[in-house]
Amino acid sequence: MISRCFVNELDLSGMAVDVALRRYQAHFRLPGEAQKIERLVEAFARRYCVCNTDFVQRLRTQDTIFVLAFAIIMLNTDLHTPNLKPEARMSLDDFVRNLRGIDDCGDIDRDMLAGIYDRVKASEFRPGSDHVTQVMKVQATIVGKKPHLALPHRRLVCYCRLYEIPDIHKKERPGVHQREVFLFNDLLVITKIFSKKKSSVTYTFRQSFPLCGMLVNLFSVPHYPFGIRLSRRVDGRRLATFNARNEHDRCKFAEDLRESIAEMDEMEAMRIEAELNRGKGRNTGNAARNVMENRDSGVADVEIDHQQCMDHVHVHGVVVPPPPSCPAPAAPSRLSQNPPPTSIIKRNVLSNSLVDINDPVALAAERLQRRGSVGSLDSGMSVSFQHGSRTALASSPRHPPDQRSPGRLFGGIFPGRQRKLSASGVLDTKQGPVAKSTEV
Template identity: 60%
Template sequence: ENSEDSCQSHSSDRLTYSQTAPSSNARYPPYNAAILPKVPEVLRKRQYRVGLNLFNKKPERGIAYLIGRYFLENSPLAVAKFLLTRKGLSKQMIGEYLGNLQNSFNMAVLEMFSQEVDLSGMQVDVALRKYQTYFRMPGEAQKIERLMQVFAQRYCQCNRDIVAKLRDPETIFVLAFAIIMLNTDLHTASMKAENRMKIDDFVKNLRGVDDGYDIEREMLEGMHHRIKAQEFRTGHDHVTQVLKVQQTMVEKRPNLALPHRRLVCYCRLYEVPDSTKKERVGLHQREVFLFNDLLVVTKIFSKKKNSVTYSFRQSYPLAGLTVMNKETQHYQYLIEIRQRVDNKPLMSFNARNEHDRTKFCEDLKESISEMDEMENLRIEGELEKNKASLRSSRPTSTAENRDSGVADMEVISTGSDKSTLTTDMATGNGGLVTGTLKRTTLSNSLIDMHEAGL
C-alpha cells in the first residue's frame, strides 16, 4: 500500500508524480453487507480514513466512530484483530489504547489482542521483541506492568514446556518486566556507557526470582547479549514514512511526524507567481508533498547520487481550501489553490503534463474533503461540549444530574465473557492492583520511559 521506496526516488528527474497511499483506493475491513448504510463508495472510503485519523488522534473516539459506521463489529475480538492487521494505525496510539487501564473494554481488547499473537518456541526476550512490534510501549510504569502481565500469561500458554522448568510461572512476568528495564538502560542515549547495566548486574538483579531459586545464568546472558546487540523497536507504520520525508528537509520546517499524519503523494510542480506573464520553462521548480492534512511546498536543496534534500518553503493546512484547474495563454496545466471562505488565492502551480495535474488534483481534492469532514466532527464535538456544560450549570436534582448529555465510552457486561462498547456515561475498572511483593518492587523501581528520554 504505502511504498517506502517512493520517498527515496525523488531525485530522479523523470519522476514528477508519486502516489504513496491512493486516497481513492483505501481498503477497509469487510463487514456484513446487509446492514451497511447505502452510501457512495468514495464517501465510504473517506469515512474509513476519517476513522483512522480519529484513532490516531484519540483512539477511543476513533474506535467508536468506526463501530458506529459499521467498519468494525462491537466486540473486543474484532477490535483486537483490527489493531493487529490494518494499515494506517499509529503504533503509538495502539499502545495508548491498549494501555488505558481505566477502560474495561480496552482491557478486554488487550486480552484478545495478546491471544492473537503466537509466541511459541521463543525465548522470553525474543517473544517480547515480537510482541512489542505491534505497538509502541507506553511510558508509564503501571501501564507497562499490565501489558507485561498479559504478555506473560500468553507466553505461558504458548510455551508450556519452558514454563514447566520454572518453579513459579509468575517468574515470566518478572523476567519480562526486567527485560523492558534492561532494554531502556542499554539504549537510553543520555546514559553514559560505564553506567549501563552489565551482565553481572542483570543476573544479580534477578537472583532468587524463581520462587527463591535462580534462573540459569546462561539463559540470562543470552538475553543480555541479544538486547545489547539490538534495541527493541516498534514496527513500521505510516509515521515511519513521514519521518523519512521530514529527515530530507533542511532549514526551518514544521514537525511533520505526527501520529495522525500520512503521506498521500508527491508531485513536481512549478510555482506560477503571475499566470498572465510568461516565464522560462522549468523556472520556480517545486517539490510538493501532499499529506492527508497538510500541503508542504519545498525546493531541491542538494542532489547526490543516492539522495536528495529539500529546503522547506511553505505549508498549508488542507481544511477550507479549494482547487481549480485552468488553462491560460502561457500555462496549459495550471492549478490554483484558494481559501474557500474568501476565495483568496494562496498559490498557483503549473504541472508538467495533464497526467500529473489530474492525479495530483484528484488526491488533493479528496484529502481536502477528508479534512473538511474532520473539521465538521470537531465543531460538532465542541457544540456537544458546550451543550453539556450548559446542562451541568443548571440546578438539577440528583436523578436528573445522572444524564449529563456527554457521549462517552462505556462497557456493559452481558453476563458472559463478552463486552460491548456503548456511548453513555464514562465508566472504568479502576487501576491495576498488584498482589505480590515482586510486582510492587518492580513497579516502584521502574522509571517512567518518558523520564528516561524515550
C-alpha cells in the same frame, strides 16, 4: 482491557521470552511512563504463560516471567541508549547478578540469560513500520522552521514536483521556482531542494496549508498549460498557483488533493457536530444544576400576608411606606366571604436573625424588609446593608440624650485620668489634643 484483548490475538507458543517480547513490542511504541509499561508487560506475561505452559511449569512462580520481561526492557534501554558511555553499559555479569533470586528465591539458568543478553545486544527492540514511519522519514529530510509533522493521525498521501507561478501573465524560464510538494492527509507542505547528494536529499521548508476548506481549480493559459490554483472556500483568497510538468501529473495530484480535502471537510463537520451536541448536553446539565442550586438560597421562604401589607404602617409615630416587594392586596372574592387565613412566621424560621421575635415593633419592621448581612452568601439578596441599617435606626425607639458630660460618657467603661479645669472654669487643653469622639 484493550491490551488484554490485543495480546490474546498473538501466538507466542514455543518462543523464548525475549523473542516473544520483541514480537509483542513491534506492534506499538513503548511509552515513557513506568506505570504504563508495567501494565503492558503484565498483559504480555499473562499471555506468555498461557501459550507456554510447559516452560512455565518448570518455574516456581508465574511472576518470574513478568520480572524477566521487565528486566529485558531495561537491558534494551541500557545497551542502546546513545548518550551512555560504553564502559557504563550493563555487562552480562551485571545482568545475571541483577536477576538472582527472582524465581521465588531461586535463580534462572545462566545459559538462558546469556542467550537473552546476546540477542538484545545484537538487535535493538524497535516498533514495526506504520504510516507514521514514512512521515518521520520525510520530516528528517526537511530543514528550516517547519511544523511538527510526525503525528499519530497523519499519513503521507503523495509527493509531486510542481513549479510555482508568481504571475500567470508573465512567462518564466523553464524549471524556475521548482517546488517539491508533499501531500499529507490533512496538510500540504511546500518545500524547495536545499542540497542533493547521491545518498540523500535535503529540502528547505517554504510554507504549509491545512486542507480543510481548500478549493482546487485547474486552468490553462498560453504560458502555463497545466495550471493548478489553490484558494480558500471562505473568502476566496489565493493560496498558491502551480504549473505541472504534464497533464498526467496535474490530474493525479489534483485527484489526490481533492479526495484528501473532502475527507478533512467531512471530519471537520463531524467534529463540529460532536462539539455542538456536547455543548447542548453541558448546557442542559448546567441548567438543571442551577435550578437545584437556586431553589434554596439560604434564606427561609416567608409567605406574604396581604392583610398585613397595609398602605402605611405606623411605628412609634413614624409613617413607614410598605416595601415595593409587597404586592397590592387582591379584591375579596365573591365566592368566599371569609378572609384568607394569615400565615404565621414560626420561631425556627428566623432563629438566626438579629431581630427579637418577641418585640412587636421589630417584628413589624422585619415584615417590611428582608434581613440583610454584609457577609451573606445569598446571591439573590438585593437589599443593601446601608439601606437596612437606616431602616433599623428609623424603627428603633428613641431614647433621651445622655445629660452626662462628654468626659464621663465612657468613664464607667474606660477609666482614665480626669482633665483638670482652669481657674476660670475652662477645660485645660494643655494636657494634649482632645480626641475626636464619634456619636453612637
